[in-house]
Amino acid sequence: MIRTEPARDGGEYDQLSGFLDFLREAVELKCAGLTDEQARRSLVPSELTTIAGLVGHLTYVEHYWFEVVLDGRPNRWAARLDRDPDAEFREALTVPLGDLVAGYRAQCAVSREIAAKLEPESRVPFRGGSINLRYVLIHLVEETGRHAGHLDLLREMIDGRTGE
Template identity: 70%
Template sequence: MITEPDLTGDERAQLNGFLNLLRDAVLRKSDGLTDEQARRRLVPSELTTIAGLLGHLCYVESYWFAVVLDGRPDPWAAALTEDGDAEFRRAMDIPLVRLRAEYERQCRLSREIAAKLDLADEVPFRDGRKVNLRYVLIHLIEETGRHAGHLDLLRELIDGRTGE
């Protein structure tokens, strides 16, 4: 069942609602596939696969919420210095069931971290700048929405499944 964002909620409820709707779409679009289907290359980019996109979205959730907002060490820093697409490549060797569980776990952690902050709370970012929770939520809506669209197309090419 799809949970639509609150039509009359406050800013935080609506931001969280849209991000959660998109997170659910990512999981729906990857549900019921085999590992082979999740790794299948259907477009010229070798990295644009269902598995690769799930790996990337796990990283994005971890980076913005755990690393940036919660100040935790970035477990991907070294790998991404050597290969800017490491999270896509790593995902190609992980069973889909594990990728989905990792994404769900990371989304839960992201929600917990966000719940401790006000939208305007600022944390240090790069180059002496600051970032707040509002920016991170909006950015994750954009990022997750873009990749949910990729997943829509890949899923349709794999088995014809369309719709939310």
């Protein structure tokens, strides 16, 4: 996979979405070449902090912020998360890694389509107030970057592979 570099002189949307795509690609790269067993391996005290679990979580995060919050669609995970607040982490442990990564990639494509229809200042109702695309993009850069760092550490613990 050739890494997409964020625009160095683009506008606000181009740079924010570019950095988010850069991090989304990091998630995929950290999963490349792993077996299902390796992706499910628990290596830190939190048993749900696995490569598979993090990909499941990031897939849900993309769905929630773009489809549910920005586009007003129903939350497909609501009932499962009501029963188990860690459902996206736990359920990912039963899905082949290739399917998880493909699902994440597809969800990111949906997120890009939704974002492309909006301006950074576009506001939508949120928790008694409003929220805009800019906030969501910045939040997703933070969230994806933090979890890409977790993936980086887990990958190094599994097979020693390092790098962006």
